[in-house]
Amino acid sequence: MKRPVVHVIGAGAGGLSAARALLDGGACDVVVHEAQSHPGGRRRTFSDAELGRDFDTGAFAILSCWTATLAVIDAVGARAEWRADLRPGVAFADFATGARWRVTPNAGRWPWWLLDPRRRGTNLRFADYWSGRRLLAAAPEATVASLAPGGPGMERLWRPLTLAALNCPPETASAQLLGGVLRQIVAAGGAGLKVLAPARGIGRALVEPLARSLERDGAALRFGRRLIGLGREGDRVASLDFEHDRLDLGPRDAAILATPWAATAALLGTPPPQAASAALTIHFAAPPPPAAPPVVGALNGPFDWLFAHPGGMSVAVKDAGARLDTPRDELAAACWRGVAALTGLSDAPPAWRMAPSRRAAALATPAETARRPLTGTEFGNLFLAGGHVGRDFPDGLENAVRSGAAAARAFHGF
Structure with a gap:
């Protein structure tokens, strides 16, 4: 048959x-x-003949708890093409205050790191994290802001996490969707919070x-x-x-x-769909400093995330609809000044390429x-x-x- x-x-x-x-x-x-x-x-990865480099159409970092994606990557023998941060967690920097910190979970499933203020991050309390449990059972109509805490906990934790995962601000983002992300993170434990990024696109x-x-x-x-x-x-x-x-x-x-x-x-x-969320990635043809963390969450600045990879750096602007009509040279210059401030590199912008997307994802x-x-x-x-x-x-x-x-x-x- x-x-x-x-x-x-x-x-x-x-x-x-x-x-x-x-x-x-x-x-x-x-x-x-x-x-x-x-x-x-x-x-996609596209080749730029003028610069002799390849660039992606976005910033495609994943977490080590994204089990479905990693299963496919392993099945096709592509794990060596991904760079993994050796430690769980993410570094952050606040342009407004100059503060820098790192959220550093322990590797196991029991989250004892939440009891250690050095691992939680600057001005983040145990209660700021613990309140996130309400997102795990969120009603379909609930927003992240209606359940997550306000104050420093919102600005230093839940806002960057919501923008990263949902490309949407917490005031309008679905708590149910973010709860789905948290469930996968909790199931994996701290070891699931390692950031992986494509090494060559x-x-x-x-x-x-x-x-x-x-x-x-x-x-x-x-x-x-x-x-x-x-x-x-x-x-x-x-x-x-x-x-x-x-x-x-x-x-x-x-x-x-x-x-x-x-x-x-x-x-x-x-x-x-009635609407979509926009995103913007700018790739800079400048190698990062040797000690630069692979990923930095940026608060109160011209971009939301900074990625350092061999031979270059990229920034991601989330919920970028209001920024897409800004002249590209002006936007790239502002973002590079932010990169220079975080890395200590020269303010003179290197060559860059921009990858805007007005319909990057379904509106969350x-x-x-x-x-x-x-x-x-x-x-x-x-x-x-x-x-x-x-x-x-x-x-x-x-x-x-x-x-x-x-x-x-x-x-x-x-």
Whole structure:
């Protein structure tokens, strides 16, 4: 009997992860269709011929408790392409006061570090952390600010954490989504709070080895294939209509839509996203000082996070919608002055490249989260994947990978 074929539409992190999980299940053939000429979706590494360097389309650091992402990285043999901070925790700097501190968890699951003021960070109390337990059982309509403490605890802990995880300020961010992040951190213990970043770009660290592994194990990757419609027959999808051809599905075949939320909504006739959050990354072609920490959370300054990597430094501006219309030279100069202040480097800006994104992620408010689609659809043989799918984790790499695995499981139960 001919094996069923699953057609994965979209070669971003969600689609590639779905294809990997389907191949691992061994019950079907897999074809990945991508509208662009390359895999990766919004996570790409591009080459700059003028500077002779590669740059990413964003800042793609992950945590060591992102188990789904790390499982895929390990499965495709790409762990060596990631740089890991040797110690759990994150360094912080406050531009307004000049204060610097580090949140330093112990490696085990019992969080005794919360009792040590030197490990908690400057002006952070045990109560500032302990109050976060309310986020673990947050109601769908609750915001982070409605449950987390105010004062220094908010500004030095919960605001930077919320911006990092949800790309949204705590006043409007979903407490339920941040609670999902905290649950994963708590389950892993302090060892799960190590920051990992691509050593030579997200392309080499994830996208390229994952795509190669799919082709090696028998999947077909087809590029320049834009899906424009679905042929429907009762409660199933009977055909996939691409720009230049139509593909009929057999009775045991299925499809996984791993396309952006707006594209998925247009294909299914379901509600589209009402808003998205913006982000901005600036890459500077200047090597960091030898003792620079790999990641610094920056408060009250021109950017939110500073990343040091071999041969260069990058800054990330979260919730960046209000900044995207600022002249690029002006924005880059302001950010470099901040980098120079934190690192002791010259104020003269080096060469830089900017990667703005007006639709970096689904807006992480309670209202928009409640509208996010789930894995299943009205069609028995059609499933969804992508960072925006599901309502218990923010739109990002970890959720994209998790959603791909969930779509594959849904097919196996089909």
